[in-house]
Amino acid sequence: MKKHFYLVINENAGSGTGRKAAEKIIKQMQTANIDYTTYYTDHAGHEIEIAQKLAEDTLIPWSDDLEIDCFPLLVIFGGDGTLHSALNALQTFDPNIPIGYIPCGSGNDFSRGVGIPRQTEKAFLHLLKADVPKEIQVITYTESIQDEIGLAVNNIGIGLDAAIVNAANTSTSKRTLNKFNMGSFSYIFSILKVLFTQKGFPILVEVNGQTLEFDRAFLCTITKHPYFGGGVSIAPMADPRKPILDFVLVERVNMFKIFWLICLLIQQKHIHSKYFHHFQSSKFRIVSTVPQYVHADGEILGKRSTDLSFGTATRLFWF
Numbered sequence: 001m002k003k004h005f006y007l008v009i010n011e012n013a014g015s016g017t018g019r020k021a022a023e024k025i026i027k028q029m030q031t032a033n034i035d036y037t038t039y040y041t042d043h044a045g046h047e048i049e050i051a052q053k054l055a056e057d058t059l060i061p062w063s064d065d066l067e068i069d070c071f072p073l074l075v076i077f078g079g080d081g082t083l084h085s086a087l088n089a090l091q092t093f094d095p096n097i098p099i100g101y102i103p104c105g106s107g108n109d110f111s112r113g114v115g116i117p118r119q120t121e122k123a124f125l126h127l128l129k130a131d132v133p134k135e136i137q138v139i140t141y142t143e144s145i146q147d148e149i150g151l152a153v154n155n156i157g158i159g160l161d162a163a164i165v166n167a168a169n170t171s172t173s174k175r176t177l178n179k180f181n182m183g184s185f186s187y188i189f190s191i192l193k194v195l196f197t198q199k200g201f202p203i204l205v206e207v208n209g210q211t212l213e214f215d216r217a218f219l220c221t222i223t224k225h226p227y228f229g230g231g232v233s234i235a236p237m238a239d240p241r242k243p244i245l246d247f248v249l250v251e252r253v254n255m256f257k258i259f260w261l262i263c264l265l266i267q268q269k270h271i272h273s274k275y276f277h278h279f280q281s282s283k284f285r286i287v288s289t290v291p292q293y294v295h296a297d298g299e300i301l302g303k304r305s306t307d308l309s310f311g312t313a314t315r316l317f318w319f
Contacts, residue, residue: 001131002070005029005036006058008050008086010078010104018104021120022077025102028124035070047082051089061096062133062316073098073318075127079105080154084297087138087151087315098133098316106230107298110153113225114240116319126319133316136240139224141296144307151313152296155223155234158286158306159201160250162293163194164229166300200252201292206285207247214277218252222284222310233268235278243312247284249277284310 007026011019022038029036039050051074058072076086076099083101090097102123103111110116114136117123139152157165167190200216225240226233238246250261253275264270271278286308294301294308 003073004070005073005075006054007036007038007075007077008047009038010041010082013078013082013104014106018077021102021104024120025124047085048089051086055090055093059097061094062098073100075100077102077104080107080110080297081299083110083153084299087153091151096316098318100127100318109227112227112231130318133318135314136317137224137243137312138315139222140311140313142309150296154297155221155228156296158220158288158294159217159292160198160219162295163198164190165295165298166293167194201290204287207279207281216252217249219250221248236268243282244280245284245310247279251275
């Protein structure tokens with residue numbers, strides 16, 4: 001089936017990787033006479049406006065018996081945050097509207113988790129060759145205090161990882177480092193800073209008919225595939241194609257043990273530590289009465305008390 005590609009391009013993703021990737025692929029499209037239309041984001045949240053407008057006027061849901069000469073396919077050029085925003089923009093529309101994705105961010109955990117090549121040309125070739133979209137399970141969340149709902153493709157974190165993301169995003173050196181394609185150093189500085197300042201906090205977890213309480217939670221992550229933080233395999237057993245969530249909780253310990261846990265994490269031996277807790281279920285509820293930073297796919301939701309309920313939903317991705 002012939003396709004018309006509607007490209008939503010975040011040029012600033014990955015310290016300029018989005019712009020370079022788009023230029024490369026557009027040249028290939030022009031050479032091969034592939035139909036496409038480009039939309040460039042020029043302010044925060046612009047991808048949401050573009051995706052919603054396309055869903056209203058142009059995009060259609062996929063079905064195996066679809067009879068159409070040319071299928072309109074939304075393709076996101078950006079990082080996991082751009083993909084997160086586009087996916088949530090489509091939440092009120094038909095869930096069978098598929099999304100194509102060319103990873104251009106600094107972390108690209110979604111592409112790692114589901115098997116999209118991180119090299120631009122390979123990712124685009126996979127997208128071209130695919131005849132049908134793939135079903136991927138994403139996280140659904142409901143936050144009852146703020147009355148919020150949303151979707152996440154990677155993970156939702158409370159505590160350490162969210163505090164690191166916030167520190168990196170608000171770092172005064174980040175913009176300067178990004179100009180020299182050194183934005184990752186800002187993230188490293190933020191990790192070191194937050195490791196020494198993040199305190200343990202109490203949370204309540206409801207899972208599989210049990211109510212569990214932890215007094216000194218440090219890192220809490222609901223994830224749909226193994227990776228977070230730019231390739232760290234926090235939950236090696238997680239599977240994005242099954243309607244199961246993985247919840248990881250790490251307790252606050254002294255600094256020596258924290259660095260030891262990091263070493264275990266790098267070697268993927270962390271699951272044997274008594275300070276590491278892992279649960280699997282189709283549903284979770286997590287309550288944190290002490291305000292903590294919360295993120296969804298690296299997008300900060302705020303620093304606040306939370307009452308979050310999680311589930312899964314099927315979405316279509318073209319790759």
